[in-house]
Amino acid sequence: xxxxxxxxxxxxxxxxxxxxxxxxxxxxxxxxxxxxxxxxxxxxxxxxxxxxxxxxxxxxxxxxxxxxxxxxxxxxxxxxxxxxxxxxxxxxxxxxxxxxxxxxxxxxxxxxxxxxxxxxxxxxxxxxxxxxxxxxxxxxxxxxxxxxxxxxxxxxxxxxxxxxxxxxxxxxxxxxxxxxxxxxxxxxxxxxxxxxxxxxxxxxxxxxxxxxxxxxxxxxxxxxxxxxxxxxxxxxxxxxxxxxxxxxxxxxxxxxxxxxxxxxxxxxxxxxxxxxxxxxxxxxxxxxxxxxxxxxxxxxxxxxxxxxxxxxxxxxxxxxxxxxxxxxxxxxxxx
Numbered sequence: 001x002x003x004x005x006x007x008x009x010x011x012x013x014x015x016x017x018x019x020x021x022x023x024x025x026x027x028x029x030x031x032x033x034x035x036x037x038x039x040x041x042x043x044x045x046x047x048x049x050x051x052x053x054x055x056x057x058x059x060x061x062x063x064x065x066x067x068x069x070x071x072x073x074x075x076x077x078x079x080x081x082x083x084x085x086x087x088x089x090x091x092x093x094x095x096x097x098x099x100x101x102x103x104x105x106x107x108x109x110x111x112x113x114x115x116x117x118x119x120x121x122x123x124x125x126x127x128x129x130x131x132x133x134x135x136x137x138x139x140x141x142x143x144x145x146x147x148x149x150x151x152x153x154x155x156x157x158x159x160x161x162x163x164x165x166x167x168x169x170x171x172x173x174x175x176x177x178x179x180x181x182x183x184x185x186x187x188x189x190x191x192x193x194x195x196x197x198x199x200x201x202x203x204x205x206x207x208x209x210x211x212x213x214x215x216x217x218x219x220x221x222x223x224x225x226x227x228x229x230x231x232x233x234x235x236x237x238x239x240x241x242x243x244x245x246x247x248x249x250x251x252x253x254x255x256x257x258x259x260x261x262x263x264x265x266x267x268x269x270x271x272x273x274x275x276x277x278x279x280x281x282x283x284x285x286x287x288x289x290x291x292x293x294x295x296x297x298x299x300x301x302x303x304x305x306x307x308x309x310x311x312x313x314x315x316x317x318x319x320x321x322x323x324x325x326x327x328x329x330x331x332x333x334x335x
Contacts, residue, residue, distance in 0.1 A: 003162055004033050015067065048079070062097065081123050097148075300318055
């Protein structure tokens, strides 16, 4: 899709007709859209309001200064300088092109009065505080504008403008809405498929069914480490791991929750004789738990986009899993 950038070309007009033609030609070759004050009456206050709107809609601003200060408003400020000040005020990317040898210009293209000459000098000094290039001829100006615009667009990327056929219209927004509705339908189907899968796999261990895991623990204070079997129900395991998976969690966070549920399942009489770090979940048990919770339709692998450097495995709760978690964790009224 071709993107065009609109560029406001600000300068005096009658003394720079040929120069502006070169600039406009250079911009068109770069697929830019030139805009400028020559389209409007210079002394029309309503036109000034329109000019500001045009500058607002431009991506970049170019100022050309030669030997004329230009038409002025009632306060003695030229419209060219007003445009420049407004471009600064609105944070437009700006590049200025100043004639290098004003004294060599024909008298018809220079200011005659001392007052206008001073205003031009002050304006030029102000413009030179911005990124500035110097030129000597219309052709030289056109070439420098072309090269400078390429760099300006690289330093200050802008959204630009696209052809109308690519613009979002009512049909586009209807399509977006249809796709949104389709996604909702697919989410519902996904939820139902998980629910159906659970019913069809009723032979799977679930709910109050337990998984037995072995650990080496002390049965008495300062006693030897003895192999101990801890039995934990699938609902209890899921009630611990499900909450941390809302919004996705890492596999290490998943494993830590399983350690915690096992620790909380120990006989309170022997907890004081042991250390939490002794609950080391063997990979064989962890793998069984991961597969079982997936088979029950409660969890899935995470699929959020992350940095390339992120090598973690992520897990997410399913829509059905969220509903089941509410059922398992919700506190019921006492009768």
